[in-house]
Amino acid sequence: MRKTIPTIRIIQVVQYINECNVKRILPLKKDIISHIKNQFPDEIYNVQQFDRDKLKIREELGIDLKCNKKYQYYIDSSDQVGLLESSLDYYEMFSILTQANALPDIFWISDRKSLGLNQISNVVSHINNKHVIQFSYSKYDTNETEVRTIEPLAIKESKERWYIIGNDHKLDKGLRAFGFDRISAVTYFGINFSPKYTLNEIKAKYDSLFAMFDAENKEVEEIILEFDQRDGNYIKSFPIHHSQMIEKTENGVRVTLKLKTTPDFIMEIMSRAWSLNVVKPVSLRHEVSKILKDAYLRNQ
Incomplete structure (x- = not known):
């Protein structure tokens, strides 16, 4: 049985504690150990190993795991939770790929690579x-x-x-x-x-933006969109924007957002044009309608 790379294990420790903290739960040491044992059932994991991992987490990831007087663990990441989660995801994938030479056929890497x-x-x-x-x-x-x-x-x-x-x-x-x-x-x-x-x-x-480019002549506004159930499930799993709020409707979902209606944002919602219904603002509804009409004329 191939042993787990230590880096992957310590990332799992941090991710578990962070996920608990996001839910306002402070896990005990025994909870963390139990979680890691479930993740890696073929390996021995105990208190001593956890204590060694805490040191590695500080040295390799720069994260200091803290505990209160009840020995409940937390990460003091202030408002950097999103950055922490993204960084751990990248670090975990890098660690996994370093062992991919033993299992090359199961990794299919996209040919579309960001340049520079x-x-x-x-x-x-x-x-x-x-x-x-x-x-x-x-x-x-x-x-x-x-x-x-x-x-x-x-x-x-x-x-x-x-x-x-x-x-x-x-x-x-x-x-x-x-x-x-x-x-x-x-x-x-x-x-x-x-x-x-x-x-x-x-x-x-x-x-206040979707993607990177601003429309300085526009203000942040409430945007309400409706999609069918299939598109709604996709948007639930991969939100359009951090301001997103979703509620069920009779035929699908209603999505409420607060941001600027930049060209990047319009391109994003147009990718689901087959079920998109712009409820508000009216200006966005008219813009989407014009894009669809122009596309229809080009493709007649």
């Missing part, structure tokens, strides 16, 4: 050092390439693509996102900068 990821570590260094950077940027709409000089502030993933979020050093027109797949030749511009935006301000901006 080899530049992330370089950009992270520039962000940490407050370096103004310069790079070549290819525009999708015109196929033109331009040189951009940016004050990089953060890195964000959206829909399996990665982006630099920053402020244009010369134009100073507010936060912009630049896809790594369209960036090349990242260099230090030779000067440093003082950030004009906090991470909380950046988060607040992108929390």
Whole structure:
């Protein structure tokens, strides 16, 4: 029997404690041990092993498992729960794939790969050092390439693509996102900068959007959509947006969202156009209707 890679096991420990905490449950040590034994029934797991794993979790993942006076465990992740969960998922998959050479046939990796990821570590260094950077940027709409000089502030993933979020050093027109797949030749511009935006301000901006690109002439508004049962089940399992609320209807589901109606958002809901019904706002209903009518005329 192939033994479990220790990294996979310690990720399971953290994930279990985090999942309990999200449900406002603080698991005891015996609960954690029981869970891990159920996950890996062919291996011995006891108190001593758990104590060793706690040290590895601190050293390898940078997470300090804490317990209260009742010896109930929790993770003090403040408002970074989403980041913690995503990071653990990536780390677990990486750990699994490192042992895939023994079982190559069961892993089918998509041929669609996000480009430019080899530049992330370089950009992270520039962000940490407050370096103004310069790079070549290819525009999708015109196929033109331009040189951009940016004050990089953060890195964000959206829909399996990665982006630099920053402020244009010369134009100073507010936060912009630049896809790594369209960036090349990242260099230090030779000067440093003082950030004009906090991470909380950046988060607040992108929390109001679907995907990455803003419609600055629009406000956040309540959006109500209806879908049939099949699409509703898909949307339940893979939410459109973190603001999503779902209720059952006679023929399917009603989805309520609060965000801006950007082109990216419209493209997303149009992917389920066969059952989509826009209840509100009326402006979005008219826009979707026009897109469908134009598509019908093109394809007659």
